[in-house]
Amino acid sequence: MQPIGKYRWTICALLFFATTVNYLDRQVLSLLKPTLEDEFGWTNTDYANIASVFQFTYAISMLFAGRFIDWLGTKWGFGWAIIIWSIGAILHAAAIPIGDSLGALLSWAGIGVFSISVMGFMFSRAVLGLGESGNFPAAIKATAEYFPKKERALATGIFNSGANVGAILAPLTVPWMAANWGWEAAFIVVGVFGFIWLLVWLVYYEQPQLQKRLSKSELEYILSDKAKEDVVEANKEKVRWIQLLAYKQTWAFAVGKFFTDGVWWFFLFWLPAYLKDQYGMTGTEIMLPLAVLYSMTMIGSIGGGWFPMYFMKKGYEPYDGRMRAMFLIAIIPLVVLAAQPLGGISFWLPVLLIGLGASAHQAWSANLFTTVSDMFPKKAVASVVGIGGMAGGIGGVLVTKSGGALFDHYKALGHIETGYTIMFVFCGVAYLLAWMIMKALVPKYKIITDL
Secondary structure (H helix, E strand, O other): OOOOOOHHHHHHHHHHHHHHHHHHHHHHHHHHHHHHHHHHOOOHHHHHHHHHHHHHHHHHHHHHHHHHHHHHOHHHHHHHHHHHHHHHHHHHHHHHHHHHHHHHHHHHOOOOOOOHHHHHHHHHHHHHHHHHOOHHHHHHHHHHHHOOHHHHHHHHHHHHOHHHHHHHHHHHHHHHHHHHHOHHHHHHHHHHHHHHHHHHHHHHOOOHHHOOOOOHHHHHHHOOOOHHHHHHHHOOOOOOHHHHOOOHHHHHHHHHHHHHHHHHHHHHHHHHHHHHHHHOOOHHHHHHHHHHHHHHHHHHHHHHHHHHHHHHOOOOOHHHHHHHHHHHHHHHHHHHHHOOOOOOOOOHHHHHHHHHHHHHHHHHHHHHHHHHHHHOOHHHHHHHHHHHHHHHHHHHHHHHHHHHHHHHHHHHOOOHHHHHHHHHHHHHHHHHHHHHHHHHHOOOOOOOOOO
């Protein structure tokens, strides 16, 4: 037998690094929140408004990003996404001049809602969210193009772990850059990485059928187990959104994203604030705890991609095996309920418990994304991921806005820890709730064949 070849894993590596840059860019603001709120006098509600603009723009753009990538193709669809989000990341450094211009425009129109700094950062976050919405639809589509179904969960878990690496690198680098070069430099340096990735992507990525670096045997392997049928389907008429909304499978994915994406957003955007509010930790003090926490999520991301293969080897269909794995994964975040009761002993206890919950999220996410390519033809994958991403973004907006309001309310009462307790309760139970609704919508594996 001829060796299959390994070029598809080069593509997986590119997707991994893109996701790493994606999460580096979006996390800079949360790590600089203590510095920026002191400099500009922000409240938790101000910060929640800035963060939620990113999430809202990301949510709406996810719907169109999937269609855009289906139309333009993976190579340039992904390319334009990273160009836009890298520009958005760099724009944060110019948030004050941007805010001045927006403030003058709104003042001329007789509108004055937010401060100059808040408006500048809101605009920058909107551009960032617009571009970053293309990452996961494009990455999932590239995975469906380059991997047979039995390897897609593992490949998804590997590239999705880039989110964890980005989350690890950010606290190890951003506070140091801000302390030594200023907060503006932190946004600029991180934003430049996207353009470096773009050059490599344009050189090494091409559709499998046109990829000269791909061996014949590996191409045949990629197109195995019904993947050939997907290629034929991909050349047919594109699917309309209204058609996708008619399927319970679409709603199951959207529900899974709506209830659980907000948990990850909360961990990503509010943990630096939590360490400051609960333990008085700021600047470089938060580097090690957050690096340890997000290092734990690497295990969940890659292990989560491997876990359902255990059930598939026992004869389960891909979706049924994945759902069994996801149920067990959904139980793990319940440990987050103990974060506040045990937090008085040491800050390391909530850090480790939240790390377990965040690790479970990454395992859940790797499988949730893959349910789409399990059940839908390739031509619809990016669009369904976009619909689910919009639902997840809206859920994230609700979680962020609720957190900001709760923290300001209980901070005024002198009991901000109560606000975090309420949020951690939701983070703990969200996955089981999502799983039960998904299972009710799609009890058994059923692939879509009539699109």
